[in-house]
Amino acid sequence: MHHMVIAAISSSSGKTAVTMGILSALKERGFSVQPFKVGPDYIDPSFQKTASGKVSHNLDLFMMGKEGIYDVYKKASAYSDISVVEGVMGLYDGSGIKSMEGSTASVAKLLSIPVILVLDAKAMSKTAAAVVLGIKEFDLDVNLRGVILNRVSSARHYELIESSIMEKTGVPCLGYLPEDPVMEFQSRHLGLQLDPLYQGGISEKITNMGRFIEKHLNLSALLDLTVRASDPKQAEPLVEEKKEMKDLLRLGIAEDEAFSFYYEDNLEQLRQKGVQLIPFSPLRDKRLPEHLDGLYFGGGFPELHLQKLEENSSLREEIHRKLALGMPAFAECGGYMYLTQGIRDKEGTLHNMVGFFEGSCEMTDTLQRFGYTSIRIGPYEMKGHEFHHSQWVGPKETEQEFLCAKHFGSRDETYRTGQKKNNCYGSYVHIHLRSSGGIVQSMLDHLRKWRSQNENQNRL
Incomplete structure (x- = not known):
């Protein structure tokens, strides 16, 4: 090779x-x-x-x-x-x-x-x-x-x-x-x-x-x-959990021009644990895919598609309704911005978004945060990265759920960011699932609990 x-x-x-x-x-x-x-x-x-x-x-x-x-x-x-x-x-x-x-x-x-x-x-x-x-x-x-x-x-x-x-x-x-x-x-x-x-x-x-x-x-x-005689240190291969299609957890994942920032290894770890990733487009789809157990909103450039995101009100309303009922969701950076009340462009116009999280985000001319960080959500501390030209604006007592420690910057820094509401977690930090041993299992538990609750309700 x-x-x-x-x-x-x-x-x-x-x-x-x-x-x-x-x-x-x-x-x-x-x-x-x-x-x-x-x-x-x-x-x-x-x-x-x-x-x-x-x-x-x-x-x-x-x-x-x-x-x-x-x-x-x-x-x-x-x-x-x-x-x-x-x-x-x-x-x-x-x-x-x-x-x-x-x-x-x-x-x-x-x-x-x-x-x-x-x-x-x-x-x-x-x-x-x-x-x-x-x-x-x-x-x-x-x-x-x-x-x-x-x-x-x-x-x-x-x-x-x-x-x-x-x-x-x-x-x-x-x-x-x-x-x-x-x-x-x-x-x-x-x-x-x-x-x-x-x-x-x-x-x-x-x-x-x-x-x-x-x-x-x-x-x-x-x-x-560039022929290499020896391979790098052997690593234990991941063992796939064999599951029937009906047993796979269905996680809706936002994928289009506005949302496309995902670490492939994160997605692979979820697949290995029996999660089926179901793509949908906040720009074009009028409804969420059926029978979802949770939602994942990655980062991207929602600020370049504000009018189309705002015009797709039927999907925004359905997402809000599902999250209000307790559907598990995880949102990073651009995905977090999408779940707030709205995004204000550089001309000062506020475009309505999902409206689940308090406050709104406004675009800025300067880089707000850039670099590695670790973020603590409940008992889990995960490593991640931030890079965004926007800032959250709202009541200070709201955006203080998750504690972050800045790494490798010009100065040591500790700050709070993001929000948790019902079973929805959102912040500006892009996390890597390998950095915390328990976070994947926690996500799976949330997805299974939602599925179980809905299956019980459907039987009533």
């Missing part, structure tokens, strides 16, 4: 576009390619899925722990020819000033995966060799195997850089990418815009990116450099 980490010296180096192009090119060659993403990002994995045809998995050391990363990587890569891991930020950028924990380099070492460095060489020549030498010497345990030069102006420019890198470092260059619109994507906040995934032509664009990569890079050399 082939295993590789696509890394860079910083964000905005072209790492994501190069990764998508490599995934597409290798798929076009007939390989089965499994993508991964270091860190808590949701957006890049969505594009990786389109490029590779396979669901991408996050590898996040803070939220998943070493054993979680071993388990997810081993399981997901087992049935593919090639595993491609896209890094996060710069190669050595970790969770704190004195630590590289959680960095791309730490994950590469943990899983013994060769690293391919994407270097933006637009404004340099021989200095590129100094950069690569520094990357190589900074941590000799990182297996730096090759360099891809991005935004190179000409063949002569490439030859100058390539010869210098080879002379000073011995690390081979795998080709160069000239600047070209085919490799460009617009970004929003810290990631790519999701809009193209729901518009026509995205598959064609990613295919063209793959062909561009095929034309300019030596993919055969890339594969030769």
